[in-house]
Amino acid sequence: MAFANSVLPKGGGKSPSPGRLASVYSEVQTNRLHHPLPLPSVLKGPFKLLDGPPSSAAGNPDEIAKLFPNMFGQPSAKLVPTGSVPADLPEGLKIGVVLSGGQAPGGHNVISGIFDYLQERAKRSTLYGFKGGPAGIMKCKYVDLTPEFIYPYRNQGGFDMICSGRDKIETPEQFKQAEETAMKLDLDGLLVIGGDDSNTNACLLAENFRQKNMKTRVIGCPKTIDGDLKCKEVPASFGFDTACKIYSEMIGNVMTDARSTGKYYHFVRLMGRAASHITLECALQTHPNIAIIGEEPIGKWAKVNQMDQADMRHIILYGSCTIQCGPCTCLGPFSIGLLLGLLPRIGLVAAKKQTLKNVTDYITDIICKRAKLGYNYGVILIPEGLIDFIPEVQQLIAELNEILAHDVVDKEGLWKNKLQQQSQLLFEFLPQAIQEQLLLERDPHGNVQVAKIETEKMLISMVETELEKRKSEGTYAGHFKGQSHFFGYEGRCGLPTNFDAAYCYALGYAAGALLHSGKTGLISSVGNLDAPVDEWTVGGTALTSLMDVERRHGKFKPVIKKAMVELEGAPFRKFASMRDEWALKNRYISPGPIQFIGPGSNNVNHTLLLELGAQA
Incomplete structure (x- = not known):
């Protein structure tokens, strides 16, 4: 089995990183530090990207298209093996990475993954870590990530390599600050590691950079212990x-x-x-x-075949607040026909709020x-x-x-x-x-x-x-x-499980591949997760395909729809x-x-x- 831990400094447990000292690690931490990480087979050799069909949105596609005229409709991409490395892939890339939102186990491995990709596949590249979350982008506060700096954080919990923050880049002035940072550092790409709000922000940045004809591309990465950022193409958020x-x-x-x-x-x-x-x-x-x-x-539960007319009237009385299936709610007045059509599928009905x-x-x-x-x-x-x-x-x-x-x-x-x-x-x-x-x-x-x-x-x-x-x-x-x-x-900051450690490393490596191939406005996605790591699939999913809109302060605002527990x-x-x-x-x-x-x-x-x- 091939392992993707090729960029490690010599000298045992000592680390010149100003953040952590591996020399004071516990025996378990040290063991995890040297734990080898397998890669999906598609990331071990030459690959190419295959685009899928045009994408839509999770809801209100017309509004999403207006908000993201450059990003909307772009296809998702899948990495497939190829016989030789494409000749047109550049070297010497300058990439930024930022941690956004609350901590989740495995974030350091995402950074390790994209770092190793750049070291192995895009020689002479530089990875900048923006400090303290999106505020680091706006204030141009960053650290040059090196093998020695990253080493003590591999397979470790926490976000303290570069730290996170909850700032958002949303006002015209803040977007201008982000543009200035991207131009100052001559960024070819940016990886945003975060949850639903952070990845919405990543898509807004990608749209803004494309609108301004800037070369900086933006890729997202699904992070949250809450488990509410997922879909068919992105089966899990890391840390959960x-x-x-x-x-x-x-x-x-x-x-x-x-x-x-x-x-x-x-x-x-x-x-x-x-x-x-x-x-x-x-x-x-x-x-x-x-x-x-x-x-x-939790209300007045009744089996469908046991409901009497009084129960039926009670349900109709409560209308739109009654029948809930996962994240979706049947809104509007019910007709008897619609209600009877829904009941057999649901099986149980809450007859009270x-x-x-x-x-x-x-x-x-x-x-x-x-x-x-x-x-x-x-x-x-x-x-x-x-x-x-x-x-x-x-x-x-x-x-x-x-x-x-x-x-x-x-x-x-x-x-x-x-x-x-x-x-x-x-x-x-x-x-x-x-x-x-x-x-x-x-x-x-x-x-x-x-x-x-x-x-x-x-x-x-x-x-x-x-x-x-x-x-x-x-x-x-x-x-x-x-x-x-x-x-x-x-x-939030425990040592990541073997699954999260490998999943995060693959997400970071995949993000490097997407940026290297010129993609923007996608979220790194790794699938087939119930199989051995070698058989995992790798690609990128259009961020706009995960979005809906909410009306706030009289305006439509884009949001990535939270994935709630589905009762079915x-x-x-x-x-x-x-x-x-x-x-x-x-x-x-x-x-x-x-x-x-x-x-x-x-x-x-x-x-x-x-x-x-x-x-x-």
């Missing part, structure tokens, strides 16, 4: 595999603790933004008693059933973005943002009178600690910081209240003690088929720490395997 395995180890430990003490319910909130991919994957890896999937409405009481009752019902079996303990997984799927909470937050922008919270609570009745009732229903978070935790724009709302503590308090009510009614005789956890930052998808269906058993029987799995050698070291996450049709 590692983060989920880190969280699953901790969940497994908590499960063993719960079983050992027999007296705690552990409420575990998991990072992941709006999508519940991390929660779903961790559930598949560990088998908790309860896992809430935000995309799935998602509410906090629905979620509380769902959890409480299972706790009561477990108590009758003698289990006064358990583990409950909660997605970070749960609140995004509860309309009543979203309405309350919107009203609070508006009121607190103009009013001061008075001790008498007179400000509450400006809330609508439903929002006022909900606010009073919430635990005091959550009320204070809603009022005090504001961002610089004065808005509620939804990500900082401790949903796990809120649910513990609400479940506790409901259990006390049921105990007084004689329907619950158990004991309840809640423990809260938030697993988030722990998973294989991962969710597998979870749904097993959760009833997990709820009442303790089928806990403790995956243990990430393995780099031996059994399980090359296992890929359940979500990816199930989505690709493999056996997970």
Whole structure:
């Protein structure tokens, strides 16, 4: 097997890099530092690019075409082996690379991959690392990446090689700053490593540079632990595999603790933004008693063949807010014919909007059933973005943002009178600690910081209240003690799994190939990921093909559509088929720490395997 680690300095563990000292690495870090990375076979020898058919957009193609007149419609590209190296490929390229957004395990290997490509395939090339994210581009702050500088970061976690940032290049002045940097450094290309927003920005840069007849090409790379940047051509975002395995180890430990003490319910909130991919994957890896999937409405569930006319009228009453299939919602008024046509395909229908009481009752019902079996303990997984799927909470937050922008919270609570009745009732229903978070935790724009709302503590308090009510009614005789956890930052910078290490290296190497071949406005894509690395496919997907538009401040803004959990998808269906058993029987799995050698070291996450049709 050929390995792609040809650019390493001599001298063992010592490194002249000003950032990290490999000489102080742990034994595991040092072992990972020298871990060889296999490349897909197409990247081992001469290749050529084959263009596919013209692309469209994920939604509103006419609007996307207006926003990206130069990028829209361009084909995706696929690398295929060829007999000889094309004679027209240039050497001495000048390429920039930037890390954008939150950290994800494997980012350093993307940089290592493009660096090695340039060293091996485009001699005398230079790779600049822009420091601190997109701000580094605008301020022209960069470091010249050399073999010695990169060496201690290979196969290591974190983004500290050049650091990341959340700035956006979006105003005319900022685009001008980016142009000036590109011209000053004579850049042939730029690699943007980031999530959905960052890759939207990458496409805007590609469009701007092309419009200005600049030679600088832009390629994106799919990064996010949240798992919400993916499509058929881009089957996974890097970092998801590692983060989920880190969280699953901790969940497994908590499960063993719960079983050992027999007296705690552990409420575990998991990072992941709006999508519940991390929660779903961790559930598949560990088998908790309860896992809430935000995309799935919890309401008055009814089998299609058991629905009566009252249920049907109830569904029609709620119209556009009722039937949700993954990221898409059926909007507009329903006809009976359309409704009946949809029901057999969906199987289950939420006849009520998602509410906090629905979620509380769902959890409480299972706790009561477990108590009758003698289990006064358990583990409950909660997605970070749960609140995004509860309309009543979203309405309350919107009203609070508006009121607190103009009013001061008075001790008498007179400000509450400006809330609508439903929002006022909900606010009073919430635990005091959550009320204070809603009022005090504001961002610089004065808005509620939804990500900082401790949903796990809120649910513990609400479940506790409901259990006390049921105990007084004689329907619950158990004991309840809640423990809260938030697993988030722990998973963003761990040592990447063998999968993420190889995947990221291939993404970076592929990005180098795309830039070298003159491509722009594509996102590096590596496929066939359920096969051995040697059989992975490599190419680039048009960024505009992933886009839709949202109307903000009276204007259409391009956005890469977030991939939410699909309720008809294989991962969710597998979870749904097993959760009833997990709820009442303790089928806990403790995956243990990430393995780099031996059994399980090359296992890929359940979500990816199930989505690709493999056996997970």
